[in-house]
Amino acid sequence: MSIPEIYHQFIAGIQQTTLVEFIGVFAGITCVWFSKKENILVYPIGLINTAIYIYLSVKGKLFGEASVNIYYTVMSIYGWILWARKNEQTHEVILHVTTSSKKEWLYQLLFFGAFYITIFASLTWLKANFAPGAIPWADAFASATAFTGMWLMAKKKVESWIWWIATNIASIPLYFVKGYAFTSVQFMVLLALAVAGLISWKKKADHARA
16 A cells, blocks of 8 residues: 555544544543552543443454453453552552563563464454454454563553553554544654653653662
8 A cells, every 4th residue: 555545544534533433532641640650540431441342342343352342341450450559557559660680581482472462363253254354363362462561560560561562563553544533643742752661660660670
């Protein structure tokens, strides 16, 4: 596809963007901004985003992404509980930003691998039987990295942002080719925020160790 064709498809996609998608995009950007700030509002606002994208993903036959947003909903509630916990005596937040050990990195890679294989196999079957428009390898990668990133974010691990960066890079073209141009723009913004989040959380973790 040439650059002019990409441009015209992008403009057409923006013009066709629904109000629901606009709300979902702004909720998504807002919740990532709060996440970067380590603000617990990331979770209630994130729930708005996930509800909208479950609907949009199913509509666009992005079943891997739909499963991701269902997972996001569950993990948002889990993360909300963890982030809200406070010491009964000092009333200070218990969970703090930390980096992963080598053992935790191994768990992350195994976690990612297990989900990638499962999602890829499921989407390959769906593509053959119900959804010919599905893109198994790309959708599975975006989904598995997002599953991993969300799990680590609930635990306030710096490395969650690395997985989010991978998710955003994969999701930009994935949503664009499915006709959700404004959502692909969202992932460009989220990519920039993920890089900023990685830098911010790494500084916090380094400061805590100092």
